[in-house]
Amino acid sequence: xxxxxxxxxxxxxxxxxxxxxxxxxxxxxxxxxxxxxxxxxxxxxxxxxxxxxxxxxxxxxxxxxxxxxxxxxxxxxxxxxxxxxxxxxxxxxxxxxxxxxxxxxxxxxxxxxxxxxxxxxxxxxxxxxxxxxxxxxxxxxxxxxxxxxxxxxxxxxxxxxxxxxxxxxxxxxxxxxxxxxxxxxxxxxxxxxxxxxxxxxxxxxxxxxxxxxxxxxxxxxxxxxxxxxxxxxxxxxxxxxxxxxxxxxxxxxxxxxxxxxxxxxxxxxxxxxxxxxxxxxxxxxxxxxxxxxxxxxxxxxxxxxxxxxxxx
Amino acid sequence: xxxxxxxxxxxxxxxxxxxxxxxxxxxxxxxxxxxxxxxxxxxxxxxxxxxxxxxxxxxxxxxxxxxxxxxxxxxxxxxxxxxxxxxxxxxxxxxxxxxxxxxxxxxxxxxxxxxxxxxxxxxxxxxxxxxxxxxxxxxxxxxxxxxxxxxxxxxxxxxxxxxxxxxxxxxxxxxxxxxxxxxxxxxxxxxxxxxxxxxxxxxxxxxxxxxxxxxxxxxxxxxxxxxxxxxxxxxxxxxxxxxxxxxxxxxxxxxxxxxxxxxxxxxxxxxxxxxxxxxxxxxxxxxxxxxxxxxxxxxxxxxxxxxxxxxxxxxxxxxxxxxxxxxxxxxxxxxxxxxxxxxxxxxxxxxxxxxxxxxxxxxxxxxxxxxxxxxxxxxxxxxxxxxxxxxxxxxxxxxxxxxxxxxxxxxxxxxxxxxxxxxxxxxxxxxxxxxxx
Numbered sequence: 001x002x003x004x005x006x007x008x009x010x011x012x013x014x015x016x017x018x019x020x021x022x023x024x025x026x027x028x029x030x031x032x033x034x035x036x037x038x039x040x041x042x043x044x045x046x047x048x049x050x051x052x053x054x055x056x057x058x059x060x061x062x063x064x065x066x067x068x069x070x071x072x073x074x075x076x077x078x079x080x081x082x083x084x085x086x087x088x089x090x091x092x093x094x095x096x097x098x099x100x101x102x103x104x105x106x107x108x109x110x111x112x113x114x115x116x117x118x119x120x121x122x123x124x125x126x127x128x129x130x131x132x133x134x135x136x137x138x139x140x141x142x143x144x145x146x147x148x149x150x151x152x153x154x155x156x157x158x159x160x161x162x163x164x165x166x167x168x169x170x171x172x173x174x175x176x177x178x179x180x181x182x183x184x185x186x187x188x189x190x191x192x193x194x195x196x197x198x199x200x201x202x203x204x205x206x207x208x209x210x211x212x213x214x215x216x217x218x219x220x221x222x223x224x225x226x227x228x229x230x231x232x233x234x235x236x237x238x239x240x241x242x243x244x245x246x247x248x249x250x251x252x253x254x255x256x257x258x259x260x261x262x263x264x265x266x267x268x269x270x271x272x273x274x275x276x277x278x279x280x281x282x283x284x285x286x287x288x289x290x291x292x293x294x295x296x297x298x299x300x301x302x303x304x305x306x307x308x309x310x311x312x
Numbered sequence: 313x314x315x316x317x318x319x320x321x322x323x324x325x326x327x328x329x330x331x332x333x334x335x336x337x338x339x340x341x342x343x344x345x346x347x348x349x350x351x352x353x354x355x356x357x358x359x360x361x362x363x364x365x366x367x368x369x370x371x372x373x374x375x376x377x378x379x380x381x382x383x384x385x386x387x388x389x390x391x392x393x394x395x396x397x398x399x400x401x402x403x404x405x406x407x408x409x410x411x412x413x414x415x416x417x418x419x420x421x422x423x424x425x426x427x428x429x430x431x432x433x434x435x436x437x438x439x440x441x442x443x444x445x446x447x448x449x450x451x452x453x454x455x456x457x458x459x460x461x462x463x464x465x466x467x468x469x470x471x472x473x474x475x476x477x478x479x480x481x482x483x484x485x486x487x488x489x490x491x492x493x494x495x496x497x498x499x500x501x502x503x504x505x506x507x508x509x510x511x512x513x514x515x516x517x518x519x520x521x522x523x524x525x526x527x528x529x530x531x532x533x534x535x536x537x538x539x540x541x542x543x544x545x546x547x548x549x550x551x552x553x554x555x556x557x558x559x560x561x562x563x564x565x566x567x568x569x570x571x572x573x574x575x576x577x578x579x580x581x582x583x584x585x586x587x588x589x590x591x592x593x594x595x596x597x598x599x600x601x602x603x604x605x606x607x608x609x610x611x612x613x614x615x616x617x618x619x620x621x622x623x624x625x626x627x628x629x630x631x632x633x634x635x636x637x638x639x640x641x642x643x644x645x646x647x648x649x650x651x652x653x654x655x656x657x658x659x660x661x662x663x664x665x666x667x668x669x670x671x672x673x674x675x676x677x678x679x680x681x682x683x684x685x686x687x688x689x690x691x692x693x694x695x696x697x698x699x700x701x702x703x704x705x706x707x708x709x710x711x712x713x714x715x716x717x718x719x720x721x722x723x724x725x726x727x728x729x730x731x732x733x734x735x736x737x738x739x740x741x742x743x744x745x746x747x748x749x
Contacts, residue, residue, distance in 0.1 A: 011638045011672055012651050014737040016723035017665075018325055018481065018644040019673040027683060027730045082681075122681035122731075205688060250682045255695060299698075306718045307320070307553065307692045308566040 024121075027206060028081035034200045035088055035245070037193035041179075042092065042186035045150035049096035050186050054088065056100055060107035061087030068116045082121045086110050089129035092187025092241060093285065094136070097148055102140055106132040126292045127252045130285050137285070147183040156183045159236045160281040177235035188238040198244030207248035211260045215243040218268025226276050239271065242284035252292045259295075259302040266291045317561040319554040321691040322546045323724045325481050325645065327520055331604050331611045332484040336492055338615045339628050341414050345388050345619030346398050346656040347373065348409040352448040353455045354380035359410060365392045368421035370595050372444075373410055382446045382456045387597035387617035388412055389419040401622075401641045401655040402648055409656070412619070423593030430590050435507040438590060445589030446596045446659070450581030451475060451550070452642060454660030457582055461507050463571040472513040473559060474501050476580040477543055477550030479518060480643025483663045485600040486580050488613045490517065490524040493584055498531050500583030501538060503590055508576055513538040514559055515580070520545040547645060548722040552577040554691050566718050581662075596659055603629045607636040607666030616657055622664055623653040638667040645723045678731040686725035686735055692718050696725035696735045703738040708745055716742050 042050040065083035069076050078084075090110050094103065110132030115124040137144045149156050159182055162169045172182040180190025187194065201207045216239065223233045233239075247253060247267050254263050267287045274283025350356045357374035367373055367386040374384040393413045397406035427433055427441060443458035463469060474497065478486040490497060497515070505513045515532065517525050519542050532540045541559055543549050553564045555577060562573040570577050578586075581599060588594040597618050604611040609630030616625060622639065626632050632653075640647040641661055657664075686696035695714045702711035716739050725735040 009637070010649070010651060010653075012649045013638075013675060014649070014734065014740070015640075015642075015647055016645045016727045016736070017638065017640055017647065017649065017667065017673065018727065019732065020323065020325070020728045022685075022728065022730045023732065024678060024681065024730050077678075080678075120679065122679040205685070206683070208684070250684050255682065255684060255687060255698065303695065303698075303713060304693060306566060306694050306715045307557075308563050308568065308718065309715075310565075 024080045024082070028085050030204055030206055031085055031201065031245075032081060032088065034197035034206075035092070035187075037196045038092060038187040038190060038241070039088065041190035041193040045180055045189060046096040046148075046153070046186060047151070049148070049153060052100065053094050053096060053098060053103055053186055054091045056103040057091035057094070057107050058084055058087035060104045061090065061111050064108050064111040065116070068112055074120075077121075080121065083111055086115070086128045089245060090132045093129060093133040093185050093238065095144060095147055095185055096153070097146055098136075098143055102136055102143060106136045109135040122251055124251055125295070126289055127246050127249050130246055130289050133285050134289060149183050150181055150189075158182075158184045158281065159232070160275065163232070164275075164281040171232070174231045174235060177232065182236065184236070185238065188241050191235045191240045194240035194244055198240070201244065201248070207244070208257065208260055210257055211248045211253065211264045212243035214261050214264025215247050215267045218265050219271055222269060222272030223276075226272070228276065233275070237275070237282045238284040242267070242271075242288055246284070246288050247291070252295060254295055254298045254302060256299070256302040256304050258304070259298045262298050262302070263291055263295070266294065316541065316543065316558050319557045319691055320693050321689045321724060322548060322554070323689050323727055324545070325547055325727065327545065328481045328604075329484050329487070329520065331602055331613055332487050332521070334484070334488075334611065334613050336488050336600055336613045336615050339617070339620065339625065341388055341416065341418065341617065342620050342624045344393070344411060344413045345617060346409050346411050346621060347384060347387065347619040348398065348400050348407045348656060348658065349374055349384065350400065350403065350407050351384060351454060351618070351658045351660065352382050353453060354378070354382075356408070357381060357384045359395060359408075361392050361410065363392055363395060366390070367392060367412060368419050370423075370597060371421040372595070376443065380456055380459055382443060382448055382458070385446055385595040385597045386412055387619050388414040389417055390414040399652055399655050401650055401658065401661070404648070404651070426593045427590045430503050431506055435509070438503065438507050441590055442586055445585070445594070447582065447585050447589060448596070448659050449579055450585065450599060450660060450662070451579035452646065452660050452662055454658065457578065457586070460571075460576055460578070461504065467571050467574070469508040469571060469574055469576050470511050471560060471575045472501065472505050472508060472510045473555060473575060473577045474513065474515045474580055474583050475550055475552070475555060475577055476515055476517040476521070476524065477555060478521070479545070479547045479550040480645055480647075480663070482604045482665055483602045483643050484604075484613055485602045485662050487521045487524055489584055489600050490521070490580055491527060494524075494527045494531055496584045496587045497580050498535065498538065499591070500585070500587035502535075503586055504576065504578060504583060505537065510576070511537065514541045515539075516541040516543055516555060516559060518543050518545045518549055548691055548720070548724065551691065551720050551722055553720065566715070599657075599659065599661065601625070601657060601661055602663040603666075604663065605666040606668045606671055607633050607638075609633065618659055619656045621653070622650065622655055622657070625657070625664060626653060626666070632666055633668060635668040635670070636666055637669045637672050640665040640667065645727065646721065674732060675734070677733045680731055680733060683730055685728045685730060689724040689728045691722060691724065692720055694718060696739065699742070700725075700733055700735040700738050703742045708742055711742055712746065717746065719743065
């Protein structure tokens with residue numbers, strides 16, 4: 001902006017003339033770093049199954065981003081790592097045994113329908129990875145709810161499904177749920193790994209603690225209100241992945257702290273209602289997508305008062 | 313020592329104060345000086361000299377044209393060779409200026425009267441002395457100091473803050489001034505406190521200037537009404553609203569001035585100049601300037617006459633390097649890039665930075681992805697990202713909902729934006745559009 005070169009070759013531009021050592025690639029890179037514990041946990045518990053899902057989702061997400069930008073004659077920006085991040089996040093929401101072609105379709109939906117059709121990074125109203133997952137869930141519900149046990153990959157149901165449908169299977173201990181030693185999506189299983197990543201993101205100031213905090217607290221209060229097993233519900237399913245990595249996606253969540261609080265509150269209430277009263281055993285994905293829709297409205301009514309304007 | 317509060321946001325750019333141990337060198341009198349008639353915020357001064365006139369150093373050559381205006385004094389003795397429009401470093405356009413060719417005789421105009429025993433004079437008299445000396449805020453904005461010191465009658469000022477934060481990277485001029493002229497700074501502070509009838513004065517210094525802090529610790533020990541405040545190094549600590557918040561936990565109301573919360577903030581250089589003017593009758597025609605950056609051979613802190621051309625300063629500092637790419641007047645966060653080296657130093661010039669190709673930042677920018685880092689750093693608690701998006705699309709009316717006029721233009725948002733968006737530039741542009749209406 002306003003850049004021009006006068007005769008003496010001095011570069012003229014407006015202040016500031018220095019910039020912090022940060023760019024989009026570094027931000028996305030640090031979110032990927034925060035996902036490393038969850039990725040390692042998924043590889044540990046689901047071995048080659050996890051590797052297959054992670055690899056196909058990431059590679060095809062980047063591929064579809066590249067193709068879209070190429071076809072539309074846009075600058076190629078796969079280096080900013082946002083497509084790779086979408087791919088990894090999508091993979092972490094998928095069951096280990098999902099067929100390879102569904103992963104590719106999911107990635108395509110995530111990147112193209114979830115993000116690029118709206119104008120690319122920064123313009124998408126919905127979390128791209130969750131758009132992909134929701135698409136797969138309603139298109140192939142069978143494959144999206146086929147689960148296996150860790151290590152030996154024996155067919156089983158998720159702890160949430162066991163509980164909801166009253167199946168005759170053993171529910172894992174709280175400790176196994178916390179570590180991720182249970183059936184479920186790749187990255188939804190290990191609460192420990194996700195919390196570690198979340199703390200990293202908060203420390204590095206990429207997300208505000210208020211979103212996951214409000215989400216989880218609201219969720220706990222909701223579960224208690226229905227007289228259900230709190231520890232079981234908190235550590236099973238996709239709550240941690242959703243709270244730390246999906247509900248904090250800056251593009252699709254409110255800007256202000258009050259907005260983030262309302263967003264977390266809404267996600268918590270919806271997740272409880274879907275899990276306990278709805279048709280699905282898990283409600284994190286749809287809760288966040290529904291709350292994504294409310295973001296422009298929340299943003300409109302939560303513009304904070306600036307410095308020097310009386311608060312309250 | 314004063315206990316402190318905090319302000320929201322802010323950034324921590326590398327402070328790069330490599331010239332902090334270079335003592336102030338007095339630059340020899342240049343061959344000519346170019347003195348613009350606009351050197352302050354307010355109405356341009358009116359010239360009192362004409363072509364061919366002989367002037368003395370310290371002599372008034374332009375008078376104030378109203379209340380919010382100050383006179384201007386010659387910084388050299390010599391002959392007026394030209395009065396014409398000359399490229400202005402801040403406005404960026406030619407502005408009427410007085411060109412004086414130096415005679416090298418160093419003849420100084422002696423004032424009729426000095427006010428060494430300043431407390432024998434009324435505050436009103438002293439304010440007139442300050443106005444006549446052409447004193448403006450030396451921190452950068454160059455607002456006439458006598459206006460600041462003449463608040464409306466119903467306003468009570470109980471605190472004076474002398475701003476030695478110098479939070480801009482690279483700049484060390486205030487640091488050196490505080491180290492080498494600490495007594496004058498304190499005397500100036502006392503004069504301001506006397507004028508305002510203020511109970512308490514603070515000298516505020518960021519903690520990256522330990523030698524200056526040590527000196528002031530000793531000095532304020534003997535001054536019961538003046539306290540030293542050691543501030544954390546935190547940009548924009550030196551912005552007056554943030555400084556008042558940190559020291560006194562008072563928020564200057566939106567659209568208001570420090571006087572609305574009973575405070576007057578003056579730069580250390582201003583305090584020093586007030587002391588000189590009141591006690592010695594020396595008008596404001598020179599100042600301390602930091603010359604730094606990789607693009608200059610020998611970085612220095614120099615005492616330089618107002619009107620000296622940057623090209624002469626560059627020569628005095630060993631010349632510029634071959635890969636010089638950018639020249640900035642002021643600090644890197646808020647300073648103004650120059651189109652030419654043939655521009656004069658003004659009363660408000662705190663630094664001249666010479667940047668090489670390697671120091672230039674990448675200005676390519678991308679769409680906002682709402683990461684919110686600008687919201688975290690905005691010390692005015694605004695939504696820079698929303699402002700940026702609306703302004704980029706020309707939707708100024710909608711941008712107004714996000715309080716663009718409260719922006720202090722510190723640049724934290726643009727500094728920190730991962731998409732390298734020119735946020736503060738856009739807001740500055742929107743402000744001019746709104747103010748036009």
